[in-house]
Amino acid sequence: MxxxxxxxxxxxxxxxxxxxxxxxxxxxxxxxxxxxxxxxxxxxxxxxxxxxxxxxxxxxxxxxxxxxxxxxxxxxxxxxxxxxxxxxxxxxxxxxxxxxxxxxxxxxxxxxxxxxxxxxxxxxxxxxxxxxxxxxxxxxxxxxxxxxxxxxxxxxxxxxxxxxxxxxxxxxxxxxxxxxxxxxxxxxxxxxxxxxxxxxxxxxxxxxxxxxxxxxxxxxxxxxxxxxxxxxxxxxxxxxxxxxxxxxxxxxxxxERDEYIKRVKELRDYLWKEMNKEISDLKLNGDLAKRVPANLNVMFYSIEGEAILIDLSRQGVSVSTGSACSATDLKGSYVLKSIGLDKNYLNSNVRFSLGKYNTKEEIDYTIKCLKKTVKRLRAFSPIK
Ligand SMILES: Cc1ncc(COP(=O)(O)O)c(C=O)c1O
Incomplete structure (x- = not known):
């Protein structure tokens, strides 16, 4: 998928x-x-x-x-x-x-x-x-x-x-x-x-x-x-x-805004809820209420966002660690730094941004993959 x-x-x-x-x-x-x-x-x-x-x-x-x-x-x-x-x-x-x-x-x-x-x-x-x-x-x-x-x-x-x-x-x-x-x-x-x-x-x-x-x-x-x-x-x-x-x-x-916003918010909230059920030690970056309903930016303690991205990508799931413009720049996000994120965690983040064509089946598949990915990467992580 x-x-x-x-x-x-x-x-x-x-x-x-x-x-x-x-x-x-x-x-x-x-x-x-x-x-x-x-x-x-x-x-x-x-x-x-x-x-x-x-x-x-x-x-x-x-x-x-x-x-x-x-x-x-x-x-x-x-x-x-x-x-x-x-x-x-x-x-x-x-x-x-x-x-x-x-x-x-x-x-x-x-x-x-x-x-x-x-x-x-x-x-x-x-x-x-x-x-x-x-x-x-x-x-x-x-x-x-x-x-x-x-x-x-x-x-x-x-x-x-x-x-x-x-x-x-x-x-x-x-x-x-x-x-x-x-x-x-x-x-x-x-x-x-x-x-x-x-x-x-x-x-x-x-x-x-x-x-x-x-x-x-x-x-x-x-x-x-x-x-x-x-x-x-x-x-x-x-x-x-x-x-x-x-x-x-x-x-x-x-x-088509009203119907779309309702749908994408449901999917995004579902993704966040299931992620929390299946994976421990997560933190949401930025306010949950004052944010657009298509965005989740999550910190995964003790592992690199880049490693998560690559592992998910192998399974067919495309996410980002921040802006597309920083794909060649691994210095860590200046946006996350500006909101006071600890420097040890600046590279542990993944942005999930949903859109008009995403479905619930896709979100279920993403959670399944993410659970495996995080488990695998955390098993190798020197930080426990
Ligand atoms: C907030 C914001 N401003 C500007 C841009 C640049 O847009 P464009 O791809 O049209 O140059 C982007 C694209 O990532 C963006 O997210």
Whole structure:
């Protein structure tokens, strides 16, 4: 049996999304920037895609910019805002300690440009609180960037509260909402979000397409220049099949959200309950209540998460030790370190991230395999 429990890394594309994309490869392939009728026809679909997306996430359609990924969106936003304001009185950028590497590295790169980077510490449950932001924010702060949902432990931050605090100090607020779809309702205006990033492949859409929402009052310096697409903020021929696929995937995700959330929560809770019944010495990383219903991040005392991953993988079960981007980096998770996990246990963790296509039979099989794996590995472990 093959069981895919790494849906926070990427997801299977919904068949209906593939169907929606197909015509844009075969018949409607004209460049959406071309002046001829075929191009202009496609441009209308592109504009309509922005309207359809803004109906779901709120905000204005014209503030949506299509990109190749959330990595690109986050670079575009964090660097773009900073570089457009270089030399001004606001030279401080605040990010949380739990941000994805693409936000962290974007912020780090700005040190050379004269910016000061400060970090908000999460609490032990993996939540970024207003109180911690309050300690470091001031009227020199240009930008606050805090993710809506953490990719490793699935914890949820109250971005509305954090955005309000950023605005009280005259700073902009950005949120990486990649892991929030469809678990949280996103309402850009109500939540006070100035900038936001999404990635289609995290919600059963295609790889290679994402979006950056950038409020029209905000100036950014474009990172990718060329043919002037997207009001000159992001050059490059539009990936129309991808954009249509992302739009369809987002609509499906939110239209079918209630039933999906109920189902995935039942499966996730069942996995956690059975795991505890069958295996001793486990600890859940991050808050159980304030986390998305598809995520479990578990510490297995005395054994390596990496060893568990490989052994499970041999049996057909795919899990992760954290973010996919750290597959070649065994230093231990900086996210788990930031929530105060003992350094001896930083490599003992496994992330199980469920998705739309998982079944109860798959969870039963996973538990059976996991029980064998942990027993076998613990028998060899020098730590008892
Ligand atoms: C929270 C978060 N931000 C950004 C990214 C990067 O997204 P993409 O794969 O679209 O570059 C990921 C993917 O792992 C993520 O989980």
């Amino acid at each position: 093959q069981v895919y429990l790494d849906n926070a890394a990427t997801t299977r594309v919904d068949k209906r999304v593939i169907q929606a994309m197909k015509p844009y490869y075969s018949k409607l392939y004209a460049n959406a920037s071309s002046i001829h009728l075929l191009g202009q026809r496609n441009n209308l679909d592109l504009m309509e895609a922005k309207e359809r997306i803004s109906k779901i996430i709120g905000g204005e359609a014209r503030s949506i910019y299509f990109t190749s990924s959330a990595t690109e969106s986050n670079n575009m936003i964090v660097k773009g805002v900073a570089l457009a304001n270089r030399g001004g009185k606001r030279n401080k950028i605040i990010i949380s300690e739990m941000e994805h590497p693409c936000v962290r590295e974007s912020a780090h790169s700005l040190k050379e440009e004269g910016f000061k980077i400060e970090y908000i510490k999460p609490n032990k449950k993996g939540i970024i609180t207003k109180a911690e932001l309050e300690k470091i924010i001031d009227d020199k702060t240009l930008l606050v960037s805090v993710m809506m949902v953490n990719n490793e432990i699935g914890t949820i931050n109250n971005v509305k509260q954090l955005a309000k605090l950023a605005h009280d100090h005259g700073a902009y607020f950005h949120t990486d909402a990649v892991q929030a779809v469809p678990y949280l309702e996103i309402d850009i205006k109500k939540m006070g979000i100035d900038m936001l990033s999404l990635s289609a492949h995290k919600f059963n859409g295609p790889k290679g397409v994402g979006l950056a929402y950038i409020d029209s009052k905000i100036k950014i310096k474009p990172l990718i220049v060329g043919g002037g697409q997207e009001e000159g903020l992001r050059a490059g021929t539009y990936n129309l099949p991808g954009i249509i696929g992302m739009t369809k995937a987002l609509e499906l995700a939110y239209n």
